[in-house]
Amino acid sequence: MDNLHIAATATSPEVDFRFDQHLLSLKGESYPENAAAFYAPIIGHLREYLTSCEGVAITANVALAYFNSSSTKMLFSIFDALDRSVQSGNTVQMNWYHDEEDETIFEFGEELQADFKAIDFTDHPVSTQ
Amino acid sequence: MSVFSPLSDQDCAFFDMAQQRNVIFYHMGYFSHSIVAAMAEVVKLQLEVSGVSGPTRRKLFSSFVELSQNIIHYSSDSLPPGQDNGALRQGAVCITANPEGHLMLCANPIATSDVGALREKLEPLRDMTLEQIKLAYKASLRAETPVDSKGAGLGFLTMARDASAPLEFAFHPRADDPDSTLFCLKAII
Numbered sequence: 001m002d003n004l005h006i007a008a009t010a011t012s013p014e015v016d017f018r019f020d021q022h023l024l025s026l027k028g029e030s031y032p033e034n035a036a037a038f039y040a041p042i043i044g045h046l047r048e049y050l051t052s053c054e055g056v057a058i059t060a061n062v063a064l065a066y067f068n069s070s071s072t073k074m075l076f077s078i079f080d081a082l083d084r085s086v087q088s089g090n091t092v093q094m095n096w097y098h099d100e101e102d103e104t105i106f107e108f109g110e111e112l113q114a115d116f117k118a119i120d121f122t123d124h125p126v127s128t129q
Numbered sequence: 130m131s132v133f134s135p136l137s138d139q140d141c142a143f144f145d146m147a148q149q150r151n152v153i154f155y156h157m158g159y160f161s162h163s164i165v166a167a168m169a170e171v172v173k174l175q176l177e178v179s180g181v182s183g184p185t186r187r188k189l190f191s192s193f194v195e196l197s198q199n200i201i202h203y204s205s206d207s208l209p210p211g212q213d214n215g216a217l218r219q220g221a222v223c224i225t226a227n228p229e230g231h232l233m234l235c236a237n238p239i240a241t242s243d244v245g246a247l248r249e250k251l252e253p254l255r256d257m258t259l260e261q262i263k264l265a266y267k268a269s270l271r272a273e274t275p276v277d278s279k280g281a282g283l284g285f286l287t288m289a290r291d292a293s294a295p296l297e298f299a300f301h302p303r304a305d306d307p308d309s310t311l312f313c314l315k316a317i318i
Contacts, residue, residue, distance in 0.1 A: 011166050031169075031194050033162035033201075066187070068194050069283035076270055101183045104191070104291075111267065 001052070004045050013064060015042055019049045025061040026078075035070035043077055050085040058082070058090055060119075063097035064105065072108070079116050086118035093120045100125035150225050153179065157221035160204070165197040172224065179226065188291035188318050189224070189231055195284045196235045196314060197222060204237040230293050233316045241310045244300050250285060255295045262289045292316045 001019055008014035013028035024046075032038040060082060067075060082092045096112070098105035106123065113121045138145075147155065153175050156168060172193050176186045197220075204218035220237030239247065254262065266286040289296050294317045301311040 010170075011162070031166075031198070066190065066194075068191070068198065069287045070198075072283060072287075073270060099183070102187060103184060104187060111270070115271075 001045075001049060004042065006042070012038055017042075017046065017049070022053075022056050022058045023061070024058065025063075027061075027063045029066045030064055030071035030075075031066065031068035032071070035068070035074050039071070039074035039078070043074070043081065046078060046081055050081060050088075050090075053085060053088060053090050055089040056091075058085070058092045060092060060094045061097070062094065065099065065102075066105075076112075076115075079112050079119065083116035083118045091120060092118070093122070095122050095124055097124045097126055100127050151227060152223060152225050153231075154222070154224040156223075158219065160197055160200045160218050160220050162201060165194070165201060168197065168222075169194055181226075181231075185231070185318065189233070192233055192288045192291055192316055192318060193222070193224070195288050196233065196316075199284055200235065200237045203239060203243075230317045233318065234313065236311055236313045238303065238309045239312045241302075241308050244310050244312075247312065248298075248300070251296065251298050254285060254289045255297075257289070257295075259290070262286060266290055288316055292318055 003019050004015060004017040006012075006015040008028040009032075011029065012032040013026050013030050016023075016025040016027070018024070064075075079094075082094070086092055094112075096109040098109065106125070109121070109123055112119070154168075154172055169190065173186075173190055176189055181189070200220035200222070201218055204220050218237070220235060222233070222235040224234075225232045257265065266283065269283050269286055285296065297315040299313045301313065303309050303311055
């Protein structure tokens, strides 16, 4: 299936899902007008891709500087889909990037780790000068 | 013949008061997605320039986005959708910098019939400890999204979690329109 690329806007992140390389990236800020409308097709594509994966090593790079409450819920669905895909013999390596001072995003990362134990999670605090 | 008239105290009254009250942002009018995005930029820059700490800036920005987007989604006073069919609704928001923290106030009209449901959502938050709020947040995150919610129902919990005191709110009936009530929310961060 085709790779999925959505350019970032001021209120929505860059979505760079390179299905052919098994490399999925989300980067930027997320507070779109309608989070459900923004993320639903993305989740749809992701699920389609994951259905076709068996024994694949998937890497997810997430570097979100901010996400509003409605995005948070949609993001949870994305990680849930990734977590479930591990049942088909896949591995998911998730790299969670955030400002080292950002407690909120760090804690959300911890929530993800707690709920989605099948994902191989690495926290990456980044210092900003 | 033109007459040069210097600015009177009356003219400057609003600016003077705003300065005395340490107002760092104020908007009363319409809220649409692009308007909120632009205001978010203004707020972000204002906070950076005024030397507010990183964690506090983040919490203020987050609360600002949450309450502004609530106004977009739930204010009952709206213009008909514009060309892009985006929501365009009326409300007000004010941020002041006080010794005990930043104060964020917002107000918008809501349908009087919605007062009960909104009160039910906000009242419990007043008596919750931070730990309880965090637990409620985690539970809400994993729950099904309510049918009438354009977001996740997480908005108030997100604000309550970041605030340094319980969220305060009030409902003011409008004399000129019994079907409409003014909803006011106050957050200290």
